[in-house]
Amino acid sequence: MVYQSAKRMKVVVVGGGVIGSAIAFYLTDAGADVVLVERGELAGEASGAAAGLLIPPDRAAAPGPFRDICLASLALYRPAIDRVQRESGVDIQCRAAGILIVAQTESRVALLQAHAEWQTKHGVPTRWIERAELSELEPALSPQVHGAALSEDELNVDPAQVTRAFAFAAKAGGADLRTATMLTGFLGRGPRVTGISTNLGDITEADCVVLAAGPWTEVLAQRLGAKVPTPPRRGQMISYRSDGLRHAIWGEDGYLVPKAGGILYAGATVEDVGFRKRTTPRALASLRRMATALVPGLRRAQVAGEWAGLRPGSPDDLPIIGPLPQKENVYVATGHFRNGILLAPITGKLVSQLILEGRTEMTLEPFSPARFA
Numbered sequence: 001m002v003y004q005s006a007k008r009m010k011v012v013v014v015g016g017g018v019i020g021s022a023i024a025f026y027l028t029d030a031g032a033d034v035v036l037v038e039r040g041e042l043a044g045e046a047s048g049a050a051a052g053l054l055i056p057p058d059r060a061a062a063p064g065p066f067r068d069i070c071l072a073s074l075a076l077y078r079p080a081i082d083r084v085q086r087e088s089g090v091d092i093q094c095r096a097a098g099i100l101i102v103a104q105t106e107s108r109v110a111l112l113q114a115h116a117e118w119q120t121k122h123g124v125p126t127r128w129i130e131r132a133e134l135s136e137l138e139p140a141l142s143p144q145v146h147g148a149a150l151s152e153d154e155l156n157v158d159p160a161q162v163t164r165a166f167a168f169a170a171k172a173g174g175a176d177l178r179t180a181t182m183l184t185g186f187l188g189r190g191p192r193v194t195g196i197s198t199n200l201g202d203i204t205e206a207d208c209v210v211l212a213a214g215p216w217t218e219v220l221a222q223r224l225g226a227k228v229p230t231p232p233r234r235g236q237m238i239s240y241r242s243d244g245l246r247h248a249i250w251g252e253d254g255y256l257v258p259k260a261g262g263i264l265y266a267g268a269t270v271e272d273v274g275f276r277k278r279t280t281p282r283a284l285a286s287l288r289r290m291a292t293a294l295v296p297g298l299r300r301a302q303v304a305g306e307w308a309g310l311r312p313g314s315p316d317d318l319p320i321i322g323p324l325p326q327k328e329n330v331y332v333a334t335g336h337f338r339n340g341i342l343l344a345p346i347t348g349k350l351v352s353q354l355i356l357e358g359r360t361e362m363t364l365e366p367f368s369p370a371r372f373a
């Protein structure tokens, strides 16, 4: 629907994770009247549990719409960060730490050398580093590592701060931010929704509603008669007190990410265990093995934290972004799986364009919720 009236369009966004917050920011910025509802606190779920790496995943290496939105989001990140930090006063703790994708086995060397060449050809300068140079660059790395592909420019961020920055920048632009507010039902009959009910009362006269409720989107869509599968994919993570690494390290079984304040994240598992958001001794032990295989000195490092989060999945591992089938004024933005922090800016921008202009600068067709109808 293209909104043409002189009145500002009223949009209710459900979910105060990174996706709902980015959508609230871009909509507010484009002139909409936004109410963002979050049942708990901002970034209280996956968006606060993530590592905050902004690296397009392997599958994005194949040309196609998924790679296109990953790269488009990456290109938006620095300008988006500058703006939302300024307007929200929230420090995103963006670090251009760079990443080393390491070969822990001889058989990975040729693969990673080819990866470095491919990345460089596609605009991400990456060079192969032999063992000797690697020892100088990251002395704490295990001598078992054969070499690594280094991209100097890769960013990492504090994902909870990114979420807050988008939400508070939206608020500074006029959005109504309501935490501890849970959607409990939809108002209206027939093909149009006119608002939502919440534990704190109704929000009425909505021109449209966006469901960005992470893995809980599926049950909300079900209430509107639509099928939008968003299986939770659990991820567990450990943090160490260690300032022994300068770069993020991507190994064969997991990754290490240096953060502010001498903290190092080690992650992450991918598990299909429903909505059980808890850590398990077995997964934590496997993360410790992964971490100490890369950096043996971590055996002596103090563990600072252990946690789990539920990523919003989808049956084909692609995001789900677009109009909800059978409803004229309900939209979905979820299913970002391992890439929601990376994909937040482009998702916010495209959903805002879709709602306010009825068209988007990049195709959303491959991500349409209608593919599950």
Ligand SMILES: Cc1cc2nc3c(=O)[nH]c(=O)nc-3n(C[C@H](O)[C@H](O)[C@H](O)COP(=O)(O)OP(=O)(O)OC[C@H]3O[C@@H](n4cnc5c(N)ncnc54)[C@H](O)[C@@H]3O)c2cc1C
Binding pocket: 014, 015, 016, 017, 018, 019, 020, 037, 038, 039, 040, 041, 042, 043, 044, 045, 046, 047, 048, 049, 050, 051, 052, 053, 054, 055, 181, 182, 183, 184, 212, 213, 214, 215, 216, 234, 235, 236, 237, 267, 268, 269, 308, 309, 310, 311, 312, 333, 334, 335, 336, 337, 338, 339, 340, 341, 342, 343
């Ligand atoms: C361990 C781990 C590591 C990760 N690392 C990275 C990484 O390095 N880079 C990257 O790009 N991504 C990473 N991710 C993935 C990323 O965290 C997710 O893709 C992203 O956070 C999803 O954001 P979201 O806003 O869709 O969902 P969520 O963060 O789950 O937000 C949805 C919100 O909706 C709210 N909600 C639900 N139901 C209702 C309701 N009825 N009413 C009101 N509110 C409701 C929830 O409380 C929640 O806050 C990682 C995830 C995990 C778990």
